Amino acid sequence: MTKTVIYKNAYDFHFGTPKTKASIRKVALDGGTIKLLKEWKEHQQKQIKTKYVLSFNGIPTNKHTLRHIIRRHAKIAKVKEIAVHGLRHSHASLLIHMKEDPLILKERLGHSDVQITLGTYGHLYPNRDFELASRLSNVMERDFSKKDLTSNQGNQHLSIDNH
Incomplete structure (x- = not known):
């Protein structure tokens, strides 16, 4: 994304530079989304010739139209x-739920620093500590009832390899 739309009304809009350097980025899309966008563009070109993907009347779709569409579909x-x-925010929440790395979220959302991402979405990570503890438990599990331990009576138990 290298441009942002500054939209006053249907007759007064222009493209400007995003707010921050981090906002200038590439956002990867999956094949299914690309296919849908291509199909939409083909359909759209039959209705009205426009260079904008999200357009119903030849100009970029404004946020009020998008709000109306969301309201209707909701x-x-x-x-x-x-x-x-x-x-x-829903997209970011979904990615966190999918356990994506915060650094990937930072890049995808166009944040200049991962602390912005964590400051905004950190509250969505509270159960991650329990998940980590559970995974560590599986890694660290040891059956101390086996006879392959030394007779050391101290607090350090060493396993003896009987191979």
């Missing part, structure tokens, strides 16, 4: 309506 799906920017 009603159809019988789910709570969220703000357009909420889609960004």
Whole structure:
């Protein structure tokens, strides 16, 4: 993403530079999303010739139109309506739930520092410590009832390899 739309109205919009250097980035898309966007572009070109992917009338779609679309589809799906920017937070929340690395989130969201990402989304990580403890338990599990331990009575137990 190298540009941002500064949109006043349908007749007064232009493209500007993103807010920060970190905002200028490439966002990887999966094959299914690319396929849908190509299909949409083909459909769209039959309706109106435009160079914008998200356009219904030849100009970039504004946030009010997107809000209307979200409202309409939330009603159809019988789910709570969220703000357009909420889609960004939902995406970040999903990636955290999928256990993606915070550094990947930082890059994808265009944050200049991982501390911004963690400061914004850190509250979504509370159970990660329990997950880590569980994984460590599986790695560290040891059956101390076996006879292959030394007779050392101190607090250090060493296993003896009987091979």
